[in-house]
Amino acid sequence: xxxxxxxxxxxxxxxxxxxxxxxxxxxxxxxxxxxxxxxxxxxxxxxxxxxxxxxxxxxxxxxxxxxxxxxxxxxxxxxxxxxxxxxxxxxxxxxxxxxxxxxxxxxxxxxxxxxxx
Amino acid sequence: xxxxxxxxxxxxxxxxxxxxxxxxxxxxxxxxxxxxxxxxxxxxxxxxxxxxxxxxxxxxxxxxxxxxxxxxxxxxxxxxxxxxxxxxxxxxxxxxxxxxxxxxxxxxxxxxxxxxx
Numbered sequence: 001x002x003x004x005x006x007x008x009x010x011x012x013x014x015x016x017x018x019x020x021x022x023x024x025x026x027x028x029x030x031x032x033x034x035x036x037x038x039x040x041x042x043x044x045x046x047x048x049x050x051x052x053x054x055x056x057x058x059x060x061x062x063x064x065x066x067x068x069x070x071x072x073x074x075x076x077x078x079x080x081x082x083x084x085x086x087x088x089x090x091x092x093x094x095x096x097x098x099x100x101x102x103x104x105x106x107x108x109x110x111x112x113x114x115x116x117x
Numbered sequence: 118x119x120x121x122x123x124x125x126x127x128x129x130x131x132x133x134x135x136x137x138x139x140x141x142x143x144x145x146x147x148x149x150x151x152x153x154x155x156x157x158x159x160x161x162x163x164x165x166x167x168x169x170x171x172x173x174x175x176x177x178x179x180x181x182x183x184x185x186x187x188x189x190x191x192x193x194x195x196x197x198x199x200x201x202x203x204x205x206x207x208x209x210x211x212x213x214x215x216x217x218x219x220x221x222x223x224x225x226x227x228x229x230x231x232x233x234x
Contacts, residue, residue: 003127003186003193010120012230044159044175056173056180058161063173065180067197069120076120076228078195080184105230111193113129113222 002110004062005085007092009077013102019068019075022047022055028098029057029064032091036083038062075099080111119227121179122202124209126194130219136185136192139164139172145215146174146181149208153200155179192216197228 018024026045033040042058051071057064062082068075077095081088096104135141143162150157159175168188174181179199185192194212198205213221 003189003191004184006125006193006195008123008226008228010228010230041163041171042161042173044161044173046158046175046177048177054158054175054177054180056159056161056175056182058163058171058173060163060165060171062184063171063182065173065182065197067121067179072120074120074229076123076197078123078197080182080193080195103230109125111125111127112191113127113220 003112004080004082005088006109006111007079007088008107009092009096010105011075011077011096011099011101012073014073014075014100016070016073018100019070020051020053022053025053025055025066025068028095029055029066032095033057033059033064035091035094036087038083120229121197121199122205123226123228124196124205125224126209126213127222128192128194128213128216128218129190131190131192131217133187135217136187137168137170139170142170142172142183142185145212146172146183149212150174150176150181152208152211153204155200
């Protein structure tokens, strides 16, 4: 039995300004969590120097993380959830759109030593 | 070119008491980050009810997360790093040992839309 669903989202072709805006990135993460009907337990957003944002949101038994490379137009997002898979997929797609992604790569994994990947 | 290395570690057969000890889990995460020569930017550890721990550590352009299921003896750990791959692998193996894992499943991914997985 799986421990949870892990969705790996990689984004490319997103605007520099969007990926370098820590306030916007935080709002996008929180919106994603809320759209899943989940509750934010904790959040850390860091703007890196000279550019880029790293952020993590802790949800109960779950998390959502992001790292952005504005100079490349790229970002890596991870959503780990024990909640509804359909809502999680919808939230991840909306998140990619909110970041202005031109291209995405989405992969799903069922976690756990005995889970199928 | 890859955005970074993502190591997915799933653990099984670990003691209930270890996986349910938020203080111990926090120490294990911080030890792993330090062993990589990285700096903790932020940390959130939550003990869940009735059992289990969720934790995230933000490192510069990187993160380390854990979710534990003491009643199953299982945990899911993710390390995303832009640092040295060898030190990251060593840190992840040490982390599994510190949790008392009997069995592990480790997978590596190069992140990014154009990265090879």
